[in-house]
Amino acid sequence: MALVSVVCRTQHIRILLVTLNAIRTAANLSYKIYGEQDVNPDDPPIFLFHGLLGTKKHWESFGKTMMNMTKRLVVAVDLRNHGDSPHVNSHKYDDMSADILKLFEKLSIDRANVVGHGMGGRASMHISLIAPQKIAGLLVVDISPVSTCADLREKFPKIMTTMKEFSFKEQKKVKHGQREVKKKLKPLITDEILMKAILSNVTKKSTGSIGWSCNLDVLIKEFKHIITFPRLKKQYLGPTLFIGGQLSEYLPFAVDLVYKVHGKENYSIAPVIAIHGLLGMKKNWESVSKKINENTSKTVLTVDVRNHGESPHTESHTYPELASDILQLMTKLSIKTSHVVGHSMGGRTGMVLALTEVQYQFKSVNFYSRSLQYSDFQPSKVESLVVVDISPVSTAGILNDFFPKLIQAMRAINFTGVDNINKARTIARDHLASSGLVKPESSGFILMNIGPKQEGTFGWMCNLDALIKHFNDIATFPSDLKGKQYPGNTLFIGGDQSNYLPDDTIVIAQIRQLNCHFSPEDLYGIRNYFPKAELEYVKGAGHNVHAEDPISFLRIVSQFLK
Numbered sequence: 424m425a426l427v428s429v430v431c432r433t434q435h436i437r438i439l440l441v442t443l444n445a446i447r448t449a450a451n452l453s454y455k456i457y458g459e460q461d462v463n464p465d466d467p468p469i470f471l472f473h474g475l476l477g478t479k480k481h482w483e484s485f486g487k488t489m490m491n492m493t494k495r496l497v498v499a500v501d502l503r504n505h506g507d508s509p510h511v512n513s514h515k516y517d518d519m520s521a522d523i524l525k526l527f528e529k530l531s532i533d534r535a536n537v538v539g540h541g542m543g544g545r546a547s548m549h550i551s552l553i554a555p556q557k558i559a560g561l562l563v564v565d566i567s568p569v570s571t572c573a574d575l576r577e578k579f580p581k582i583m584t585t586m587k588e589f590s591f592k593e594q595k596k597v598k599h600g601q602r603e604v605k606k607k608l609k610p611l612i613t614d615e616i617l618m619k620a621i622l623s624n625v626t627k628k629s630t631g632s633i634g635w636s637c638n639l640d641v642l643i644k645e646f647k648h649i650i651t652f653p654r655l656k657k658q659y660l661g662p663t664l665f666i667g668g669q670l671s672e673y674l675p676f677a678v679d680l681v682y683k684v685h686g687k688e689n690y691s692i693a694p695v696i697a698i699h700g701l702l703g704m705k706k707n708w709e710s711v712s713k714k715i716n717e718n719t720s721k722t723v724l725t726v727d728v729r730n731h732g733e734s735p736h737t738e739s740h741t742y743p744e745l746a747s748d749i750l751q752l753m754t755k756l757s758i759k760t761s762h763v764v765g766h767s768m769g770g771r772t773g774m775v776l777a778l779t780e781v782q783y784q785f786k787s788v789n790f791y792s793r794s795l796q797y798s799d800f801q802p803s804k805v806e807s808l809v810v811v812d813i814s815p816v817s818t819a820g821i822l823n824d825f826f827p828k829l830i831q832a833m834r835a836i837n838f839t840g841v842d843n844i845n846k847a848r849t850i851a852r853d854h855l856a857s858s859g860l861v862k863p864e865s866s867g868f869i870l871m872n873i874g875p876k877q878e879g880t881f882g883w884m885c886n887l888d889a890l891i892k893h894f895n896d897i898a899t900f901p902s903d904l905k906g907k908q909y910p911g912n913t914l915f916i917g918g919d920q921s922n923y924l925p926d927d928t929i930v931i932a933q934i935r936q937l938n939c940h941f942s943p944e945d946l947y948g949i950r951n952y953f954p955k956a957e958l959e960y961v962k963g964a965g966h967n968v969h970a971e972d973p974i975s976f977l978r979i980v981s982q983f984l985k
Contacts, residue, residue, distance in 0.1 A: 449521035451529075453507035455479055457497040458490035467534045467559035468496035470523070474541025474566075475579060475649060476621050476637055478506035495536075500526065502543060504638035511638075514645035516653055519546040520553055527557060540564040541575075541673070545652050551659040560662040565673045567665075568652040569903060570741055572672035573892065576650055582611050582621070583643050591625075591633040600625045600633045654903065675744040677751035681705070681733040685723040686716035693806040694722035695762045695984065696749065698769030700813075701826060701897060702885060704732035706871060711969050711977065718981035721762065726752065728769065730886035731872075737886075740893040742901050746776040753804060760806045762984055766969060767923065770810035771900055777909040778952060780804035807912040808953070809980055812923045812966050815900045816948035823898055825860070830891045832858045833869070838882040847873050847881035868967075904952070913953040914983045918964030918971065957983075 462468075469489055471482040479499035490497040501508040503522055511518075523546065527535065536559050539547030544566040551558045585607055594600035601622045612618045626636040642649070667674030683705055695715055697708045705725035712723040727734040729748055737744075749772065753761060765773035780803040836854045841847045848870045855861040861869060874884040890897070917924030924945070949956050959979050964971045 449518070449525040450503045450509045450511050452503065452522050452526050453479065453501040454526065455486070455499045457486045457499070458494075459496065462490065462494050462496045464496070466493075466495045467536050468498055468532060469493065469536045469538060471497065471499045472502060472523075472537065472539040472543030472546050473500075473505065474539075474543050475575075475642070476505070476583075476624060477540070477543070478623060478636065480506070480623060481620060498530070502546065504641050506636055510641065512641060514638075514641050515648045516546055516549040520550040523550050524554060524557070533557070534559045536560040536562070538562040538564070539566075541566050542649055548659075549653065549655070551661070551663075552655045552657040555657075555659050555661065558659065558661055561659060561664070563663070563665045563674075565667045565671050567674050569743055569901075570675060571650045572739065574672055578611065580643065580646060582608065583639055583646075585611060586621070586624075586635065587639045587643065594633050597625055597627055597633060672739045675739055675741060675747065677744070677747040678729050678735045678737060679755070680726045680728065680748050680752050682724050682726045682752060683709075685712045685725065686720075687722060689722055690756060690758045692721065693760045693762055694724055694758060695719070695764055696753075697723060697725045698728060698749065698763065698765040698772050699725075699731070700767030700769050701890070702731070702829075702869060702872060703766070703769070704871060704884075706732070707868070707970070711973055714973070714977050715764075715981060715984070718977065719984045721984065724752075724756075728772065730889045732884055736889065738889055738892075740886075740889050741896045742771055742775045743779075745772040746779060749773075749776055750780065750804060760804055762807045762809070763805050764809040764811070764980065765813075766811040767813045767966065768897055770813040771815065773805070773808055773810060774815050774909075774952065775901060775904065777805040777808045777911065777913075778904050778907045805909065805911060807914075807984070808909065809914045809916065809983065811976075812917045812921050812968050814924050814945045814949065815904075815952055816945045818898045818900075826898075827891065827894055828858075829855075829860050829869070830887050830894070832860055833883060834887045834891070836883075838880065841881050842879065844873060844875070844881050868970075907952065909953055910955060912983075913956040914979070915949060915956055915958045916968055916976065916979060917958070917960050918966060918968045919960040919962055920964060921966040921968075923966050924958075924960075 471479070471486055473479060473481050479501045482499040486497045486499045502519055503509060503511055504514050534557055537547040537550065539545070541564070544563040545568065547561055548563060548568050551561045586604070589604055589607060591600050594603060604622060604625060605618065608618065608621065612621070624636045625633065628634050665674060667676055697712055699705060699707050705727050708725045712725050715721070716723045726749070728745055730736055730740050763773040763776060765771070832855060833851070836851050838847055838850065841850065851870055851873060852863050852866050855866055855869065856863045872883050872885050873881060876882045915924060946958070961968050961972050961975045961979070964975070969976045
């Protein structure tokens, strides 16, 4: 016991020394205080942190309003390499947190509420995680600690590179410089608020010349750190609020999915939720779902996932979002837990839901090995999981090669003037056949996606623009889930003619016999995520196992669910 105490004390001292060293090397941030005279000094103040290419000036009106409404001290801050704060050679969230802690120390702040937008939101999350004792409350505006949207990842490097190319040699006044910059950036920026924010970075320097107040060289160099939130195995348990714009992609939001119920709507017993794959829809699971209901007496819900079938179209399409949509449906229907069956993209959605919605009851902690032992697995939302012909580790070549070409071919089809569904399907079938991608007799699955559109026209019901834009997100299992486990009952079903779920029957036999982890990368990875995973392969079946051999599929799934 004494040894444990010494080790704990040593680790605490080491962390304290690292933190103190970070504060010593931190930047002295520029700030503006609102309400020094008219506030309650005993209430924790509110600190405001701007986003990438922002400044404390952007919080001017909000800061005054917040001070008047809350009667608290409000402090708007320029983060390092922005506004009036110092230009330094590094721009990581560790650095920003150290800067903020140094500012707290300078202003004698014991605890504060932090509000951050975009990059400032991630800085606020970071300091809440590393110094939770200093944070009274956390408000994050339109940014996620998990995913980074394409708009931030792809657009901002182009914007900053274009900004850096501007020399201001011919401009003597700020407004002239802003006017010329706006002309250059207009092809890249359609958002007037963003444009105004960037133009506010044009300033008159102490030398009298016009230039940028932000440190573009470092922001470009360190951009990979700005768009990646550090993997911290910590929690902030204080009051937290995330606010996002419904039309924004920065903070993923859930949508209301269209679904169909097979059997009685009895959710007191865990129902089955069937989730289709890419370019699929709930109709694909119609007959199979009826049979599962008959065989198991469980209610079965089939869904159209976002950007498919009759469900809403959104600009974003990532697995955390797809899982959130299923979670929202369960909440809406008061479903406490469910058996999730997912095919391909739907299988990965089910895996993400299972890995992120799991609860444990811990019985012991091994301090020296840092291992946890749980006595009971308490399913939060997933009672059991069936994954159909997809792996959380590798992605089959056909998915990477075939589907992008297919989606582009589908986008190229012109349905103008088509006034009935049969004609629309004929046009699409012929076009896809001529592309050499899909034989006419094999196109039925894809043609099911054609349906009525606005103003009596016909076309694709799936959101092809979003699917091609986020194809890398579909083809890649989220890497930030590494280390997580779902210890519930899990079944992987693959077709032995498919390469989506790699099959090594010898190794599978060894695993079953020896209960060990000596396996190829996929099987090892599956067991890392799902330690109770069983694997079954259907002879003669390809990727669409449930459609190609429904009898074998139903036998395996029904037995598992019973």
